[in-house]
Amino acid sequence: MLNKVLSSLSIIAPCLWFSASSLAAEPAIPYINASVNIDGKMDETVWQQAKLIAIDNVTWPYENTQSPVTTSVRVFENGQSLFLAFDAKDPDPAQIRAFFRDRDRSWNDDLVGIKIDSFNNGRSAYQFFINPLGVQQDSIENVLSDSEDSSWNGIWDSAGQINDTGYVVEVEIPLRVLNFDDSQDTKTMAMEFLRFYPRSERLRISSMQIAHENQCWVCQMPAFTGFSGTKQNSNLAVIPAMVVSHQQTRDIDGSTIPDWEDDTNYEPGLDVKWAITPDTTLNATLNPDFSQVEADNGQLSVNNSFSLFFPEKRAFFLDNADYFSSHINLLHTRNIAAPDYGAKLTGSKQGHTYAAFVTNDEFTNVMVPGNLGSSVVSLEQKSENAALRYRYDANETLSVGALTTTRQSEDYKNQLLSLDGKYEPTANDTFKAQILTSKTDYDPAMVKELCDDETLENCEIDESVLRTQLEDDNQGLGYMLDYRHNQKHWKAFASYRNYDAALRADMGFLSQVDFNKFITGFEYRWYGDEQTWWNRTRWYTDWDISHNENGELLEKEIQSNIAISGPLQSTIDFGVDHRKRAGLRHDESSLAIDGNTDLFSENTQWIYLESKPAPGVFSGLTLRTGNRVDLANNRMADERYIRPLLDFYLGQHFEVRLRHTYQKLTADGMEVFTANLSDIRFTYQFNINSYLRLAFIKTDIRRNQANYIDDVDSQYKRLSTQLLYAYKLNPQTVFFAGYSDNGYQDDDLSKISKDNKTFFAKFSYAWLL
Template sequence: MFRSTSLTCALLLSFNIAAAPQVIDIPYIAQSASIDGEINEPVWQSAKEITINNVTWPHDNTPSPVSTTAYVYENGEALYIAFIAKDAKPEEIRAHYRDRDKIWNDDLVGIKIDSLNNRQNAYQFFINPLGVQMDSIENELTKNDNASWHGIWSSKGMIVEDGYRVEVKIPLRVLNFNDSPGRKTMAMEFLRFLPRSERLRISNMQLDHNNSCWICQMPAVSGFASAKQNSNLTITPALAVTHTQTRDIDGAIVPDFESETSYDPGLDVKWAVTPDTTLNLTLNPDFSQVEADTGQLSINNSFSLFFPEKRAFFLENSDYFSSHLNLVHTRNVSAPDYGIKATSSKSGHTFAGFIANDDATHVLIPGNLGSSIVSLEQKSENAAFRYRYDKGDELSVGATSTLRQSEDYQNQLVSIDAKYRPTKHDTIKLQAVGTDTQYDQHFINELCDDDPIDSCDINESVLRVQNQGEQRGTGYYASYEHNRKHWRAFGSYRNYDSAMRADLGFVSQVDFNKFVTGFEYRWYGDESNWWNRANWYSDWDITHNEDGELLEKEVQSNFKVQGPLQSTIQFGFDHRKRTGQRHDESLLNIDGNTDMFTENFQWMYLEMKPKAGVFAGLTLNTGNKLDIANNRLGQRYIVKPTLDFSLGRHFEVKLRHTYERLEHEGDNVYTANLSDARFTYQFGINSYVRLALINLDIERNQQKYIDDVDSQYKKLSTQLLYAYKLNPETVLFVGYSDSGYKDDDLSNITKDSKTFFAKFSYAWLR
């Protein structure tokens, strides 16, 4: 049915990594293909044929055990791809109906596209054999994948007797590219993932494992002569209806629920002002979380927890704001009335900016031994701006500025950064930050719960805010890495002075400087070994405060090996000297005001994916650990089992549990159990129903605590959610959630909130 691959093409694909760069010509064909998974239309006869036959991971450019062919063409408006994935044992194909982006463990085919050909970012589009989609943006600067990015594109999959087939249509409107007249050059990689006993990454290109930049190695693609980006406009009206019942149960008498019903219309607009510039506008958005965050345990932790962003407006081109430090973390903006964002990228120049207000002001107050959050019941204004210039893959230079302000508070930040790769083995990163923060008396009173300062429970956060003589702060970051195929060496230095604040980002520790150096060695297995990858990692670090007082000194090392059944065994140890809590909380000094403790603990992590739809993991950790609440050393035990399994292609169960116990001199200090269970039935590609249960149970031995604590605390949160998604922006959510807790004043778990919600949005594409 398809023409055979030419000898010339086969020779090009089999060249070693030292050969001249491969250039792929994508043909223009005016006809549109029907995306039905059949691949039987005549148009595919004229498409470009690409062979995907090279295993790049976990092996080092070895022949593929299966045959995969992609057929590609474009018609000026969209890129069309057909994958024929052969498999001698189709019964072993791993494919499930899942929500978008939840198919990483399935068989996959897909494409990576560097549409600007600047070797800085790559769109990733992957599809399982049933047509379920997964997309993301890979960022070379940060080495992260933004899996929360969603494009609107089409796919269809079909399992057949000799494997599976997938058809894909990617509208060019979802890509940023230069639409100047004439042929255009992008970079693309065509991929197949084959998860069996090993999970093979199979590519149409050779991958140089001496080069840590994978985007830089993607073959150039020529074509798209008639492709133009018109004024693409997406208008998405939305309506959220919420009925909430709440009550304050902090006392012996449990009151009745107070109810409130709200109807909140909203509007999102996305407009491609020019081919290179996109404007996003949101009015009266409902920014509450639809899906419950994964439970996190923080019983013996003095620093604030990090939660990732999940909201569409902030996720659009969020990688444009990325730098070496997390200076823009948009979950700080909790409930805006409006938001405006502009992003642009052309000829190596990238710009991004957003402005949004907020009905409340939540500020993270960092210190060197802990952090806390202040919440003000007043509106705030928030803004972030970012510019970056990329000169190929060798040099990137950027600048970031953020602003947060309310009636009683203001924080401004300016930062410059650079990334330089003098060779493919060496990477240098630099960043400098300057901040100016102003707190007024009302802000300080909030830290003290409106008590007078002389009767306030003084802690580090209060002292940091009170010190108005330190309004302006600075921070520095520098790192160097030398990376080879079998080993890498690295070092970094970070210095945040006591007045530095990145209040629109996530910086939970200041007044410290930290030096880290380390080494990693890698082994690559072959068919004669039972394992396929192994590595040994070790680093050493030391941290002082501004005054040169020691905060922490640590050495850690671990060894990891990957083997059959997609298994991983990793074990290591940590040896750390660290300061405890301050004896006199009204003083910030370390020497003479803290004790130094030595922590030694060992840990092990195990995981495997023995068959389709099954994942099992286990974390074990034991050793002596600082008991922060009581400022002494204890013996800590942690057990974290994880189990995911599927019943057929539609039903999935995800179970997470954390058991943590701390002992002192043989007596229990606390025992904590956190369980997170999620049950999902996926009706098809577009809809699912999910039940989530998160249960926290903490028991404390009051005799072992310095301060008064509850001997028992239990909390149970539940959520039932139905979702229908025609595409990432045309969605319907209907659900119910509640939460309740129990402490020493309550005889059983008592609900303090109930919420019924429905959200609908529809995207009009123009």
């Protein structure tokens, strides 16, 4: 009988633990009517009155073991700001990993910080981390989408100093940075205080214990009360900006090199952020500068039929971007290229979260998805864009939401409506569901663009052209179901997605339609200890199968890999993939798969190695070999893929970042293509506010024309360079000045010839009123 009781208790223990934690007495953050000078010295007497919290529990890679180093934090609030002072002891301060870097780039350093679930609902958390020199990292952890967004930037203050016993970091987080429920006099926020201690292992040291079988770590954060005297007098930010650019362009046609055409632009802009209440924010912008200041990471697109993904980096869209998130990426704002205006309202109160925005765009960029590939169409006509999101958190276990988007120009329109939900009946089980429907009217000009200005009758038909023919059936439907069960040592999951042929999400990143996909998988984890040379080992496997809506097989795949983490912060991850997939259509004017494609079998072996062997050094290497479909020629080919990565610091200020990708395809005993992509960046970080960066991105693709069905260039090279100086007083008060150029070479050119040169400067200043 006793054994049965103990067995039952072991099953419901996580739920009992969760309930007990929520019923426990909530500690309070003391209110002190004082302020401190943020200088990393912790010499003010007010710190002796602050709440003292120990950070002494290792939660990763081990589960709740004693910390090898002593760390504490003192905390108080004064009604306008939250103040923290971390005292991080170190037995050998010479081993502290701390470098001057740009914001959000010190994740491999020694760090201290805090996570704040300001609504205490287990749905998201602000993250604020600081290295020993005061360099800031901040992000939003979104539990619903299982993601972290480090592109979010708040305005807060920090300073750090290394001393003989370790280091001290002082922090001031203005409460205006946080969104929280203002309906209660005394606020309740969940918090976790952290230290990251990277040596041979990277230890995550916490102020709390974490049950690893509960996949929601934010849900386990203890609640703190306080902030009853909270005031947000400074709730308006006005950010004027000026962008000056001088651009020289020329259209190189064959061997003819025309003269440069010059264009100088002066673009004033204005951003306004008004925290109407602590839980409701209005953002507005006029003639905003949405230019890309820093170059995107280079990506190879050779032998890839789907569009590449680039992350959002622009402040207007990033602020409270997590309020729009759902299980499927239905809002990818990089689709909006150059708006004249924008307005956004976001808020959350007593379980109700809402968000809306509207912008125009000087262009209309639309992804046309299919089941074997996707294309992007760009029209030089203005478009109107809007999105509306609502989510209701019924309790700690259930959330439901809705999202609608619309995008339209002259003769084009896409409307989407989605409903989603997430249910966690226990700490170990998660159910997700989402259903979406759309209606799309394509502009005939899009077909003309896809057909290279030819009429549809004279066009060389392919899948992207066929997917625009939605006159008779322009309404689409899609849905996804997902379940996962997580224990300390293992995880099992299954999901199903079904997107019909007419489904479109043109405001999001939906690159594949006309398919249904079932996937199921399993993961097992082993935990090491101080006596083993490794600290974690993970075995993962999954199986999936995809068909189009007519039931024709698109792809069937099984993959498995083993990852081992060990000394020198190293990881060895190796695996095998076996996939059957449909090749190109023999008759492009038909969307049929059976009888119109060949079914190929791909077998791939790969290994990924990573290590951080010394302060300021990161190395990685990806190796892949096997056979792969040659998409340009619809046959099997042998592939070799190598991608080394190396980052290292020379002193505390100078960083070298090296990336290279090599890919070679061989078929019928002859080379098909050899592609090389190099991304090299040198950065001198003068201090935490300013840096100078030089970047080179070079693509070099060589093709064996004798081994191609269609005519192709035997060579294609592109070189992009950028020199950038940046000074950032805070994320909104910035100065940029730089130069960039681009050039290319093909069979008609004897060398790389530049077709674009740009000199630019940007200044913006944040007035906090």
